[in-house]
Amino acid sequence: MNILKTIGLLVLIIGAASASSKNNKQGRSNAPSSSSLKPTNWLSVHELQSLPSAEDISLQQLENMSVQEGERLIEKIYHLSKIDHNLRPTYVPSASNVPVVFVKPNGQNVECNLNELVSKAKQQPNFGSEEVTIFITGLPQSSPAVAKANKKLVQAYMQRYHGQQQPVNANFESDERQPATSSEEDYSESWKQPRANKGNFVIIKLGATLTNMKRYALLDVEQTGQMIGKTLVQLTDEADVPQEIIHVVGQGIGAQVAGAAGRQYKRWTGHQLRRITALDPAKIFASDKKVLSGLARGDADFVDAIHSSTCGLGTRRRVGDVDFFVNGPASVAPGADNVVEAAMRATRYFAESVRPGNQRNFAAVPASSKQQYESNEGYGKRAYMGIAAQYDLKGDYVLNVNAKSPFGKSSPAQKQNSYHGLHQAWRSDKKNSQY
Structure with missing residues (x-):
């Protein structure tokens, strides 16, 4: 049937x-x-x-x-x-139909499809000699919330890797002008940062293929992940990109696909990817009861997850070595107006942490519930959600965030008081470089 x-x-x-x-x-x-x-x-x-x-x-x-x-x-x-x-996974996008974007610092992005990713990577100067971040999207950018969250993440990595503001061109965003979402922020001014980590940022636009709820619900996470995993193996074998510098960031259902990709990579190479970060890992609707599908700890050397809509599109299931639950395991991201925006908040939080100087904006403590967090706030081992998450973290962590940007409670006071007017006063935290 x-x-x-x-x-x-x-x-x-x-x-x-x-x-x-x-x-x-x-x-x-x-x-x-x-x-x-x-x-x-x-x-x-x-x-x-x-x-x-x-x-x-x-x-x-x-x-x-x-x-x-x-x-x-x-x-x-x-x-x-x-x-x-009763709902079995039947949809697997073709590699020739999954768009890929190499985001370059000069604004001239290189576009191709997944089946061309490796050949295009080999054409990029110094690709693989520095950190490689691969972002797998989980929803189409016809949504203003999705388009904005993805844009903020791209801009954050351009600052991290190149020390400058990167205008995201129309090749990445949807063609329509996107209206503002709640907690609007403006990064039009360049930030004056003294140092940037060099790296390469690649977007696998899986979300662009999930054009309706039917495809989303019927996505075969395992088969799609194996397809992307095969590409990552080829990236290592043919483009000389070592697994130690690959960081896969998966958004929503893309996070579940990233887990399957990581397992496939290990099967074929005998080695694990360095890190997989899940941005509000999604519920999996269609699955084979004989197969444990989706992301789990062990799919990379380090798996961290940010949960922002566990009662909506996201899952409450623990998927990583460390799982960060914003406002607790049964809460929705504060300030979000709908379930799509709530799911995208995890991307926005992570993007904020990627920007130089913001690595420690999201302090969290060990807790398995909001009640436990509130009764023990400030006690236990403090950890930082986002790019600065330490690789030895284990278990569940809870934190509160602001309803509007800057979202991190630990952001410097001057950022809280005048977010857009004092960029030049923000202090770069050199001691917390993750890489």
């Missing part, structure tokens, strides 16, 4: 209920959760009938809903997809 192709999620609902009934008839009625898995036991018939099909859900609709409305819709769809693992 091709779920979601004909009548969308309603087929899934009926199929799951039928499967549960069939299991009971086959003598498995003693399974403890067989009856509780029936959708009608926890959703009314009206709610089931009113659920839209995956093809009818768009990013714009999610952005037009309140955070609470968006969370409830996503939770319904997610839990229905997990009944009997």
Whole structure:
């Protein structure tokens, strides 16, 4: 049965209920959760009938809903997809259809597709002799929140690698002019930083292929990750890029794909990627019950995750050596107006930490709940979420953030008081260079 192709999620609902009934008839009625898995036991018939099909859900609709409305819709769809693992992954984008951008300091970005990434990398001067950051996007940039978050991350890395502001051209952003999102910030002025870490920034625009909720929900995380993992192996073998300098940053569902890519890289090379950073790792809707899918600790030498929308598009599941939960494991990013923006806050937080001088903006402490964090705030081993996360960190950490930029609670006082007017006074923290 091709779920979601004909009548969308309603087929899934009926199929799951039928499967549960069939299991009971086959003598498995003693399974403890067989009856509780029936959708009608926890959703009314009206709610089931009113659920839209995956093809009818768009990013714009999610952005037009309140955070609470968006969370409830996503939770319904997610839990229905997990009944009997009835939703199987069927969508894998072709390598020739996944856009890739090499972001260059002169603004003349190099574009290609995933199947051309290695050949283009070999043409870039000194590529692989310095740090290589590969950013895997998780949603299309038709969303203003997605476009803005990605732009901020690109600008942050241009400052980190080249010590200057990088205008992001139309080749990376969507063609339409994007309206401002909440907590708007302006980085039009160049920052005067004395030092920059050299490196290369590459964007794998997986999100550009996920043009509707159907593709997003049916994405085969493992197969897509293996495709990207194969490219990373070729990058090492053919372009002489050692795994020690590769940092993969995955956004949303792209973070789950990054885990599969890391495992594939290790299978083929016997070595691990240095680091995978997950920016609000997403819920996986379609999965094979026989396969443990998505990101997990061990997929790189160091795996760190920033969770900003665990009740929305993001997952509460621990995926890394260290997981940072903003405002606790069951909270939404403060100041976000909808679930898409909440998911993108993790990208915005990470981008802020990448900018020179901001590495220690996000201080966190060990905690497994907001209550534990509040009762022990300031105690325990302090860690820094973002680019400065130390490789020996383990476990769950919780922190509070500001609702508007600058998001980090530990940002210097002058930044808090006059964020846009005192760039020249910001102090570069040379002692906290991650690399």
